[in-house]
Amino acid sequence: MALVVQKYGGSSVADAEAIKRVAKRIVETKRHGHNVVVVVSAMGDTTDDLLDLAAQVTAHAPEREMDMLLSAGERISMSLLAMAVNELGETALSFTGQQAGVHTDDHFGKAAIVSMMPERIARSINEGNVAIVAGFQGVNKRDDITTLGRGGSDTTAVALAASLRADVCEIYTDVDGLFTADPRIVPTARRIRTIDFESTLEMAAHGAKILHLRAVEFARRYRVPLHVRSSFSEKDGTWISNTTANPALQGIVPESALTHYCQEETVEGPVISGIAHDRSQDKLTLVGVPDKPGSAAHIFEIIAEAGANIDMIVQNVSTVQKGATDLTITMPHVDAKATLVALEAAQNEIGYAKIAHTGNVGKLSLIGAGMRTNPGVSAKLFGALSAAGINIDMISTSEIRLSVLVSLDQLDDAVRAVHTAFGLDSSEVEAVVYGGTGR
Amino acid sequence: MALVVQKYGGSSVADAEAIKRVAKRIVETKRHGHNVVVVVSAMGDTTDDLLDLAAQVTAHAPEREMDMLLSAGERISMSLLAMAVNELGETALSFTGQQAGVHTDDHFGKAAIVSMMPERIARSINEGNVAIVAGFQGVNKRDDITTLGRGGSDTTAVALAASLRADVCEIYTDVDGLFTADPRIVPTARRIRTIDFESTLEMAAHGAKILHLRAVEFARRYRVPLHVRSSFSEKDGTWISNTTANPALQGIVPESALTHYCQEETVEGPVISGIAHDRSQDKLTLVGVPDKPGSAAHIFEIIAEAGANIDMIVQNVSTVQKGATDLTITMPHVDAKATLVALEAAQNEIGYAKIAHTGNVGKLSLIGAGMRTNPGVSAKLFGALSAAGINIDMISTSEIRLSVLVSLDQLDDAVRAVHTAFGLDSSEVEAVVYGGTGR
Numbered sequence: 001m002a003l004v005v006q007k008y009g010g011s012s013v014a015d016a017e018a019i020k021r022v023a024k025r026i027v028e029t030k031r032h033g034h035n036v037v038v039v040v041s042a043m044g045d046t047t048d049d050l051l052d053l054a055a056q057v058t059a060h061a062p063e064r065e066m067d068m069l070l071s072a073g074e075r076i077s078m079s080l081l082a083m084a085v086n087e088l089g090e091t092a093l094s095f096t097g098q099q100a101g102v103h104t105d106d107h108f109g110k111a112a113i114v115s116m117m118p119e120r121i122a123r124s125i126n127e128g129n130v131a132i133v134a135g136f137q138g139v140n141k142r143d144d145i146t147t148l149g150r151g152g153s154d155t156t157a158v159a160l161a162a163s164l165r166a167d168v169c170e171i172y173t174d175v176d177g178l179f180t181a182d183p184r185i186v187p188t189a190r191r192i193r194t195i196d197f198e199s200t201l202e203m204a205a206h207g208a209k210i211l212h213l214r215a216v217e218f219a220r221r222y223r224v225p226l227h228v229r230s231s232f233s234e235k236d237g238t239w240i241s242n243t244t245a246n247p248a249l250q251g252i253v254p255e256s257a258l259t260h261y262c263q264e265e266t267v268e269g270p271v272i273s274g275i276a277h278d279r280s281q282d283k284l285t286l287v288g289v290p291d292k293p294g295s296a297a298h299i300f301e302i303i304a305e306a307g308a309n310i311d312m313i314v315q316n317v318s319t320v321q322k323g324a325t326d327l328t329i330t331m332p333h334v335d336a337k338a339t340l341v342a343l344e345a346a347q348n349e350i351g352y353a354k355i356a357h358t359g360n361v362g363k364l365s366l367i368g369a370g371m372r373t374n375p376g377v378s379a380k381l382f383g384a385l386s387a388a389g390i391n392i393d394m395i396s397t398s399e400i401r402l403s404v405l406v407s408l409d410q411l412d413d414a415v416r417a418v419h420t421a422f423g424l425d426s427s428e429v430e431a432v433v434y435g436g437t438g439r
Numbered sequence: 440m441a442l443v444v445q446k447y448g449g450s451s452v453a454d455a456e457a458i459k460r461v462a463k464r465i466v467e468t469k470r471h472g473h474n475v476v477v478v479v480s481a482m483g484d485t486t487d488d489l490l491d492l493a494a495q496v497t498a499h500a501p502e503r504e505m506d507m508l509l510s511a512g513e514r515i516s517m518s519l520l521a522m523a524v525n526e527l528g529e530t531a532l533s534f535t536g537q538q539a540g541v542h543t544d545d546h547f548g549k550a551a552i553v554s555m556m557p558e559r560i561a562r563s564i565n566e567g568n569v570a571i572v573a574g575f576q577g578v579n580k581r582d583d584i585t586t587l588g589r590g591g592s593d594t595t596a597v598a599l600a601a602s603l604r605a606d607v608c609e610i611y612t613d614v615d616g617l618f619t620a621d622p623r624i625v626p627t628a629r630r631i632r633t634i635d636f637e638s639t640l641e642m643a644a645h646g647a648k649i650l651h652l653r654a655v656e657f658a659r660r661y662r663v664p665l666h667v668r669s670s671f672s673e674k675d676g677t678w679i680s681n682t683t684a685n686p687a688l689q690g691i692v693p694e695s696a697l698t699h700y701c702q703e704e705t706v707e708g709p710v711i712s713g714i715a716h717d718r719s720q721d722k723l724t725l726v727g728v729p730d731k732p733g734s735a736a737h738i739f740e741i742i743a744e745a746g747a748n749i750d751m752i753v754q755n756v757s758t759v760q761k762g763a764t765d766l767t768i769t770m771p772h773v774d775a776k777a778t779l780v781a782l783e784a785a786q787n788e789i790g791y792a793k794i795a796h797t798g799n800v801g802k803l804s805l806i807g808a809g810m811r812t813n814p815g816v817s818a819k820l821f822g823a824l825s826a827a828g829i830n831i832d833m834i835s836t837s838e839i840r841l842s843v844l845v846s847l848d849q850l851d852d853a854v855r856a857v858h859t860a861f862g863l864d865s866s867e868v869e870a871v872v873y874g875g876t877g878r
Contacts, residue, residue, distance in 0.1 A: 016495035050515065056455035057519050058526035065525070068533050069518035072511040076489065079508035080496050086504070087497040094507050099582060120582075143538060143559075 002167035003125070004029055007039040007135065007157035011174045012231035013077045014044030022172075022231060023084035026130055030090050035125045037164065039135045039157040040081055042073025063108035067137075067147045071097070074134035082132045092130040095120060098145070100131075102138035102156060110149035111138055113156075116163035133160060151212020158215045162222035169224050171211065172231035177238030178203065178210055180274035180424040185412045188425040192274055194239045199273040199367050200226075202401040206365035207278030216240070272368035272377075272422045277415050279408060281311055282336035283361050283394075285328040286343065288321035288353030299327065299343070299350060306342040308335035312363075312396040312403065321353055328394060330405065333360055361393070362411030365403040366418060372399050384421035390414045441606035442564070443468055446478040446574065446596035450613045451670035452516045453483030461611075461670060462523035465569055469529050474564045476603060477531075478574045478596040479520055481512025502547035506576075506586045510536070513573035521571045531569040534559060537584070539570075541577035541595060549588035550577060552595075555602035572599060590651025597654045601661035608663050610650065611670035616677030617642065617649055619713035619863040624851045627864040631713055633678045638712040638806050639665075641840040645804035646717030655679070711807035711816075711861050716854050718847060720750055721775035722800050722833075724767040725782065727760035727792030738766065738782070738789060745781040747774035751802075751835040751842065760792055767833060769844065772799055800832070801850030804842040805857060811838050823860035829853050 006026065013019050022040075030036050050069050054061045061069075078094040085092035101117030124131045135153025138146050148155055154171060161169035178200070179189040195203075197220035204213040210228060219226050219240065229237025289295055296315070303310060311330045318324040331339060340357055347355070371377050381402060385392060390413060394405035406414050419425060445465065452458050469475050489508050493500045500508075517533040524531035540556030563570045574592025577585050587594055593610060600608035617639070618628040634642075636659035643652040649667060658665050658679065668676025728734055735754070742749060750769045757763040770778060779796055786794070810816050820841060824831060829852060833844035845853050858864060 016492060019496055053455060053515070053519055054522060057458055058522045060526065061522045062525050065518040065521045065531075065533055068514055068521075068535075072514035072518075075507055075511035075514070076492070079504040079511075080492055082504045082507075083493060083497045083500045086501050087499065092504075094504055096507075096584075145535075 001033045001035070003035045003037070003164060005037045005039065005157050005161040005164070005166045005169045006172060007153060007170065008041065008081075008172045008231055009153065009174070010041040010044050010047070010077075012172050013040060013081060016080070018231075019043075019077070019080050019084050020087075023081060023088055025231065026081075026085055026092075027088045027090050030130055036130045037121060037125060037160060037166070038081065038130065038132045039153055039160060040074060040077050040132060041135050041153040042070075043077045043080075046073040046076065064144060067108045067111075068145050070147050071134070071137045071145045074137060078132045078134050082130075085130055085132070090130055091128065092132055093124055094132040095124075095134065097134050097137035097156070098139040098143070100133045100160065102159070104138035104140055104146045104148065106140050106142075106144075106146070108144075108146055111140070111146035113138060113148070113159050116159050118160055118163050121160065122164060151214045154212050154215030155218055158218040158222070158224050158226070161224045162218070166224065168227055169219065170227045170229060171215075172229060173210060174230065174232065175210060176230045176233060176235050177228045178208065178240075178274065180272075181415050181419045182208075182277065185277070185415050186275075186419045186425075188427075189274075189419065190424060190426040192238045193236075194241070195273050196242050196369060197240060198242075198400055199369060200240050202365065202367045202398065203274060203276045206363065206367070206401065206403060207276040207280075208274075211240075271370060272366065272424065274367055274424065275415055275419055275422075276365045276367060277411055278363040278365070279360055279411065280333050281330045281361055281363055281405075282333045283328060283330050283358040283405070284336065284340065284343070285326060285356040285358075286350070286352045287326050287356065288318050288324040289327050290351045291323055291325050295325075295350065296327065302342050302346050302350075303329070303331075303339055306335070306339045308332070308339045312394060312405065314394050314396070324353070330361065330363070330394070360408055362406045362408040362414070363403055364406060364411065364414050364418060365401050366422070367401050369400050371402060372397070378402055380421055381418060384417045385414055388413055388417035390417070440472045440474070442474045442476070442603060444476045444478065444596050444600040444603070444605045444608045445611060446592060446609065447480065447520075447611045447670055448592065448613070449480040449483050449486070449516075451611050452479060452520060455519070457670075458482075458516070458519050458523050459526075462520060462527055464611075464670065465520075465524055465531075466527045466529050469569055475569045476560060476564060476599055476605065477520065477569065477571045478592055478599060479513060479516050479571060480574050480592040481509075482516045482519075485512040485515065503583060506547045506550075507584050509586050510573070510576045510584045513576060517571045517573050521569075524569050524571070529569055530567065531571055532563055533571040534563075534573065536573050536576035536595070537578040537582070539572045539599065541598070543577035543579055543585045543587065545579050545581075545583075545585070547583075547585055550579070550585035552577060552587070552598050555598050557599055557602050560599065561603060590653045593651045593654030594657055597657040597661070597663050597665070600663045601657070605663065607666055608658065609666045609668060610654075611668060612649060613669065613671065614649060615669045615672060615674050616667050617647065617679075617713065619711075620854050620858045621647075621716065624716070624854050625714075625858045625864075627866075628713075628858065629863060629865040631677045632675075633680070634712050635681050635808060636679060637681075638808060638839055639679050641804065641806045641837065642713060642715045645802065645806070645840065645842060646715040646719075647713075710809060711805065711863065713806055713863065714854055714858055714861075715804045715806060716850055717802040717804070718799055718850065719772050720769045720800055720802055720844075721772045722767060722769050722797040722844070723775065723779065723782070724765060724795040724797075725789070725791045726765050726795065727757050727763040728766050729790045730762055730764050734789065735766065741781050741785050741789075742768070742770075742778055745774070745778045747771070747778045751833060751844065753833050753835070763792070769800065769802070769833070799847055801845045801847040801853070802842055803845060803850065803853050803857060804840050805861070806840050808839055810841060811836070817841055819860055820857060823856045824853055827852055827856035829856070 082092040082094040103115045104111035121131045135156040178192045181189040183189045225241040308331045314328045318326045390410045521531040521533040542554045543550035560570045574595040617631045620628040622628045664680040747770045753767045757765045
């Protein structure tokens with residue numbers, strides 16, 4: 001008997017039929033002898049509908065009221081889901097973020113969890129109930145309702161799993177797990193059966209949209225094994241964990257996955273997990289930055305003040321000005337405008353010659369453990385891109401990632417070429433994308 | 440400066456436009472120098488939509504989950520309303536039933552308020568905010584969400600007004616106040632400008648649908664002056680109070696209403712407030728009940744066990760059986776079937792000859808203070824009905840009410856005839872019914 005936390009996103013509970021299907025799965029897990037805690041997002045379009053209503057009323061909604069409004073969404077989905085589970089003969093009780101003990105800071109709209117006190121949830125499952133908890137929401141120390149922002153429901157699920165010492169946190173979504181590349185671009189992409197937290201973090205940070213970075217970081221810190229899978233099929237998904245198999249997971253994890261996982265742990269050499277891609281970055285290049293101490297520091301101060309999250313940085317000897325350097329950075333498209341304005345205002349101060357802004361650029365990231373110690377990996381990557389006639393604009397690396405910037409219109413070709421070159425293609429199409437994303 | 444509690448029903452906040460209109464009224468009241476606490480119901484169709492979703496999931500929704508589901512409705516309306524008030528430049532904060540300190544018993548779906556602890560609301564208005572509170576909902580001592588059932592939002596408003604010692608509780612609805620009769624039946628019905636609690640209770644109990652009995656009882660017990668008015672017009676509505684004018688109300692109550700009220704208080708003789716009617720009652724007649732001690736008590740025990748709320752009772756010497764009586768009772772249509780079954784099962788025990796059941800019957804109630812001591816009132820009533828060719832089936836009276844049962848198809852004519860006979864007709868049509876009812 002294990003304690004299983006299951007998280008269902010908005011597309012998994014989009015309507016009454018979907019809710020009944022989810023209820024069936026919950027009841028099956030319960031009847032396999034496990035304790036079940038469920039975290040649920042708002043139904044399909046609820047959040048958009050509520051945002052739309054707010055926009056009709058005001059263009060400047062106070063954040064506290066916006067959180068109060070949005071938190072209604074999970075009340076609806078969680079109580080309906082509890083009803084559906086009861087209809088199938090198991091007792092289910094639904095709990096708000098507050099009732100589940102999700103205590104957050106005061107940042108409405110993007111609150112961070114400061115403590116978890118899930119005593120009511122623990123008591124409820126010990127009494128034999130299925131506990132259904134609102135994702136995405138908590139309460140601050142003034143008893144005001146807060147929401148956790150993007151990836152909030154995943155974060156709720158992982159935080160609950162960590163604080164309840166659950167054996168696994170299952171993240172149900174509308175795809176069958178993590179894939180070696182986006183199946184919409186690479187139809188032969190393979191499902192990743194097992195992957196470590198660090199590689200998952202790199203995948204999430206560099207464009208894979210299945211899991212939110214924040215939830216993965218939380219799971220890594222508290223060592224919560226994640227199982228990402230589809231709520232539309234019975235298939236096993238992707239297991240994310242750094243430990244070898246947990247005995248409590250016998251019966252939850254299919255035998256094949258356990259074996260596979262242990263094997264992979266012992267393989268020498270680089271283990272390529274997959275390829276992430278990202279179309280949401282912009283590129284800014286400062287040409288002719290004086291090559292003197294403090295120049296770079298000053299520039300990054302200005303960028304930080306503009307609130308931009310820098311992704312890649314490359315500095316080179318300037319092609320246009322002697323004794324100067326060219327500095328290229330990438331950042332999310334949404335941050336680029338404000339950064340550009342701030343840097344232009346400081347042109348005299350910094351003393352650069354000119355600034356160039358390229359709208360959305362394409363970034364391909366190859367992710368896998370042991371990459372740094374295997375020079376063959378980068379050679380193979382560059383070779384594949386060159387053979388496909390794709391020019392590399394910029395390169396950045398980490399221990400377990402190798403990212404290149406290419407032109408946006410060549411990005412899909414680049415992903416496919418690299419996927420094939422690293423032998424990631426499956427002999428059959430196994431990915432099914434079911435459409436829709438929750439929060 | 441006064442403390443004003445305003446309650447807006449579902450039809451007053453049916454969409455974004457309606458919400459903005461309500462916000463404007465709130466801001467106007469605030470800018471007249473008053474403190475404002477607002478109680479709001481769920482938007483127009485929200486409750487029906489949620490019930491519909493639940494019905495798609497299960498036919499046996501647990502009551503706790505149903506309350507969790509329905510309580511989402513007010514979160515949406517109250518946060519949107521707070522946004523709309525903020526948009527107009529006043530600070531508004533929305534509060535759930537729990538945050539407003541509405542503590543109830545454990546009866547999900549029809550919880551009773553056990554205590555009010557509105558400290559947060561008091562603090563918030565003292566800080567200069569408009570406080571917007573979810574109607575219809577509270578929290579039990581286990582921190583589970585409860586709903587107050589029919590008339591719940593009115594009850595929340597009156598309970599808040601009582602506990603905050605508000606100067607007036609304004610009940611906004613879709614008609615201009617209480618009328619001397621239902622304006623859909625009597626187009627010349629006049630708006631009642633002032634009325635006492637007892638007469639209002641009789642109006643509500645005997646078919647007038649504007650106010651819920653429960654809220655009026657609460658207001659009467661805690662002496663909260665009510666002002667029932669339309670959210671669609673600026674007109675003064677109906678003032679309900681037993682006290683003479685409260686000095687704090689100067690500036691809220693128009694001068695004319697204060698004067699009018701004080702005059703009416705001193706008038707001698709019967710003050711006919713209006714005519715209520717009811718189509719929802721059934722009639723049961725037990726023919727030939729043995730005229731012996733304990734017979735009636737036994738019958739009423741059986742009816743009580745069947746869960747029926749008896750309205751009228753008439754006992755006569757039996758027309759068919761010597762030494763026996765005929766007993767006629769009326770009760771809500773929804774209770775009649777179960778009562779009939781219970782009484783039929785006990786026929787031998789009770790020893791009555793036969794039982795007759797008449798489906799919905801029409802009841803007309805004339806309501807006004809000082810009626811009992813004015814024999815002319817009943818003579819005028821019976822005369823008017825007789826002149827209109829309407830047969831009276833049954834009569835019951837209280838200190839301030841005189842009810843008659845007539846056949847359903849003659850009820851409208853009866854209401855019009857009595858309305859005219861008592862000089863209640865207005866020279867002009869002043870009632871506008873805007874349609875829709877909240878909860």
